[in-house]
Amino acid sequence: MDPYITLKYPSLFVIRRVGISTLPAFRQILNAAREFCAASNQPIAIIFDGGASAEGRADAASRQAAAEWLDENDALLRARIAGIDFVISNPLSRGALTAVLWLRSPPFDIKSHSDLQTAVESALSRISSPLSAAKIVEEVETLAREKTRHTGG
Numbered sequence: 001m002d003p004y005i006t007l008k009y010p011s012l013f014v015i016r017r018v019g020i021s022t023l024p025a026f027r028q029i030l031n032a033a034r035e036f037c038a039a040s041n042q043p044i045a046i047i048f049d050g051g052a053s054a055e056g057r058a059d060a061a062s063r064q065a066a067a068e069w070l071d072e073n074d075a076l077l078r079a080r081i082a083g084i085d086f087v088i089s090n091p092l093s094r095g096a097l098t099a100v101l102w103l104r105s106p107p108f109d110i111k112s113h114s115d116l117q118t119a120v121e122s123a124l125s126r127i128s129s130p131l132s133a134a135k136i137v138e139e140v141e142t143l144a145r146e147k148t149r150h151t152g153g
Contacts, residue, residue, distance in 0.1 A: 004029050005143045007136070008036060011044045011127045014120075014136065016087075017051040018144050026062040030069045037073070037080040044080055045123035049087035049116055049140070050097075070106050082126040083109035085119040116140060 003019030006029070013036045015029055033046055070077065084106070086097055097112065109126075113119040120133040 002028075005140070005147055006032060007139060007143070009129075009131055009136065011040065011042055011129060012047070012123055012131065012136075013044060014047045014049070014140060016049040016116075016140055016144055018147050021059070021062060023059070023061045023065060027065055030065065034069070034073055034076065037076050040080055042080075043082040043127055045082050045126045045129075046084045047087065047116075047119050047123050048084060049119065050089070052089055074107060078107045081106075081108040083111065083123070085123045085126075086110065086112045087114070087116050087119045088112050089114055 003017055003021045003025050005016050005018055007014040013033060015033070036046075037044060088097060101110070111119075111122055113122065116137050117133060120136050123129075124131055124133055124136075
């Protein structure tokens with residue numbers, strides 16, 4: 001099972017982990033984020049929701065891949081990303097984010113939130129978007145439920 005769901009809106013890319021992440025799956029999600037950035041001609045916001053469980057979070061190799069991705073895509077990220085909002089609901093996942101940021105500080109603003117609603121509100125504010133935070137959260141939650149129901153996750 002692909003451990004991530006993604007949703008794309010104008011200038012907003014939302015990622016949620018719903019399963020156990022692997023290095024190949026994590027690299028795919030980084031590539032999808034890069035492609036979203038490259039396809040935009042205006043600032044974008046990214047939301048990365050690590051999921052409710054610390055089990056299956058990005059491992060050390062994935063954290064290293066994230067640091068390398070930041071280096072490899074520095075110019076694109078500086079030009080396109082208004083910021084990334086992370087949803088981190090547990091201390092182990094917060095530690096993983098700290099490890100990535102220790103390896104490489106990104107060229108954009110990062111905020112950490114304990115819930116998706118707050119992260120979406122922050123991201124929409126970054127890009128001055130009229131989208132409804134409540135509707136985005138509802139769509140993410142619905143997709144996550146459907147995916148875990150269909151995969152037994």
